[in-house]
Amino acid sequence: MQRRVSMADVAAAAGVSGQTVSRVVNGSPRVDPATRARVEAAMATLGYRMHRAARALRTGRTETIGLMVSTLATIGNSRMLQAIADAAAARGYALTVVTAAGADAVADGFARLHDQGIDGVIVLNEATVAARAVGVPDGLALVVVDSPPDHRYTIAQIDHAAGARIATEHLVCLGRGTVWHLAGPDGSYAAAQREAGWRAALADAGLTPPVPLRGDWTAASGHRAARGLPTGAGALFVANDQMSLGALRALAEQGRSVPEEVAVVGFDDVADASEYRPPLTTVRQDFEQLGALAVDALVARIAGAEPASVSLAPTLVVRVSA
Template identity: 45%
Template sequence: MVAEVAGGRAPGLADVATRAGVSYQTVSRVINGHPSVAPLTRERVQRAIAELGYRPNRAARALVTGSSRTLGLVTVNIAQYGPAQTMIGLEKAARAAGYALSVTILDEATAEAMRTAVDDLVAHGVDAVVALSTYDDAADALSRLAPPVPLVAVQVGGADDRPAVAIDQEAGARMAVRHLLDLGHRTVHHLPGPADSQEARGRTDGWLAELGDAGAPVPDALPRGDWTPASGYAAGEALVARRRAGEEITAVFSANDQMSLGLLAALHEAGLSVPGDVSLIGFDDLPEAPYFVPPLTTIRQDFAELGRRGVDLLLGRLRGEDPHPEPVPPTLVVRASAGPPVGMAG
């Protein structure tokens, strides 16, 4: 509760100074964490702040310190699980570091929208900007921007002059394919994500690389999806048609869990069992994944760690450092949707 002072106004810096018996400058030093304050004096000021319920004025503090203690975030497709969880991870990490997060959500992943959003955040006085987008147009815009504050990217390819933090998409895809090959499948088919998504391409690259390292045949991919269950269902219909035409399809690596859900529905409607007829592995580890029928084997992304590393990267740039963080490693979560091909079980 904020105590009122004379005139019914909220307490200010001068009121804290009077209550603590110190100068205005000493209170300012305590609030801004300045080291040249005696411990007993610091304690007296902090007690006065608590008694009065004083809350620093962010705008005034920014004028004095040159810092708004606010980070800007530009993100696209927040309705999708991955971007939404990454935003939550970034917000928690920023709050833990003593920063607020100002968020701009773009309707479209275009270069113009990305440029405008970054300019608006800078105009509002943020200390630094983090951009979250895996789409090519937005990534290209980021590479061309030179704002007056640090700008880093999350889940999108970085550059020597602008490091990024990301989850290792290729490594996750390799884990999925290796697991299916180790179960005895001759090869693994792939349900890819959007062509203009760097995340989707990373997962496709990992699929191809692991098949190549294993000397396994590289089949034609299933029809490309757009991350939604509807596109996974359409890919499942195509899979069923190809099986009925005689193609051997016993294992599928899907680029995300939501498309896996649609694929499962199409296989079920066609009378094909999972994993009996077709094994399936997804990517993301949605909260609902353990409750799919069957429970979905998938690749888990650590979005909390991604957010922590993203904020650490921003703060390092603010300190004048040049960090180049390693990708966040994904993990394989084994459930019931993947098993040996028919004739090998047991």
Template identity: 50%
Template sequence: MTTDTTPATRSRRGPSMAEVAQLAGVSSQTVSRVANGLTNVDAATRDRVLVAMEELGYRPNSAARALKTGRFHSIGVIMTTLSTYGNMRTLDAIATASAQAGYSITLMPIAVPTQGEMAVAFTRLSEQAVDGIAIIIEAHTLDNSDIILPPGLPAVILDSDAGDRYTVVDADQAEGARLATQHLLDLGHRTVFHVAGPESSFSSARRTASWRATLEAAGAPVLPQAVGDWTVESGYRIGLDLPHEVTAVFAANDQMALGLMRALHERGLSIPGDVSVVGFDDMAEAQAFWPPLTTVHQDFAEIGRRSIQALLHEIEDSTHETGTTMVPTSLVVRESTGVPRA
């Protein structure tokens, strides 16, 4: 006895282009043109093909389309740290901007940004057929000539310093730190204590250098900074030992500022009466701190948009100019800062 397996076979492999063409009453070439977004099909025919695609559940073969166009509409993202607020917001911004441009992303986390780890990540992403790569490594890695990106693969660097060798997009870390420090000095504080991020962090180093330069330019004393690790817990520990003479603190991120504020409250100190506090990032919760936190705003959405814009430009034009694009930062003044107590 013979059994007809056509329905089962169709459900496994999905409808073919020929079946769409037959239902729509057009050629397979016409279906191909519609599937690839070409404009040389009249509106009525296009609508008929789209209705047939929907009725049959047809999905264009993206791999075959990529072979024709040389484009995969996919972007690889290499990251070293997934836990920090800034990195997650940057990743979210890149994913949103990529989707708006019609690209998917493939995330490739690496533990340590060495040449070996980076090479493995590049190889794996190349095997997954990406058109370009966004790199968020938050470390002094691309300053090091040992780290070399593979030639011919478009790349954009975020939150690191690659000089003029590559395309770089970053928030203006130095300006943000200057605004935070100068704000506290303008309120009348004699100097500003700094809670820095990890020494390995490019962003932390930029913020610390700008804090120090702003104090020196004002002729204010420069106290030794405390070093945290971006977490609430590290800010809390630093806050417990904050010297009594400190009246103003600039923390390198909002999470450390939050931990420090908790420690100050536990010590019976008022904010900003005894100590003014400024953070960095302007995370959504900053306005709900007690008191609401004065902080430096980073436009992560704009960083993501400009990064993907630059990467797509590089994908389209291999002769593009490299260099750094700075996205402006701004100070958001809330109730955690005030004039020092007389």
């Protein structure tokens, strides 16, 4: 079996002391740039890999972060998982994923992650409601994706209300009368914010908001809910693209053409949105940037900083459906 490359091997190859290699590995500023570059080149040539357990003993950190999510069945959550995993790897962190629904499960998840020595946790979307209700173990840095303000953690999110507003305003400008809304589930912060943006845009236009239809983010729920869209309704804003897919199917089954009879706008801009029939006009979330910002904020909190919360502005992608 091939012997693991050691710090001593790197030191010999770079012509420096073992202490200098240790300083480079641990990110110490007490190394001049030329020496650091020489050590890093030796690491790359030899294939040196940091021994995570040994480093944890020296620094008290495992270089591992946790991700807590209620479900990975929704496209938004799965895309955020990919974005966070990529961003964590780029920063040299391992990732542990815990699925938890409900306050008891979230509390248990926090405890298990803490016991494993995780340095910090990112909590996604629906799991944030339960996370706000439970105590966070001391010493566990926390970043939450989608939440009202809370002094206990940093928040990273898309401006859902602004995204819903631009979607609704686009539909209002088509002159179809009031805009109906197929909302996300009760208890979801993102769903509530998108509904609020829809209501605000209609109020500004002097239009009365109808009672929202409601789904659970899945295409099947969008199909069920859209069957209740009244005859004569000419515009529909759907809270995510998965439900939009189901809504388009329901409208097609009823013989209602899109966009001629009903204009439809979704939210997320999933990878297949341009392949829907018709191609879907939707609000784009930059999942990759949001994941990177969440990881950056968590790494900063692990280091003892208190980074400001961030909210990204979404954009409207106009295709055929509206």
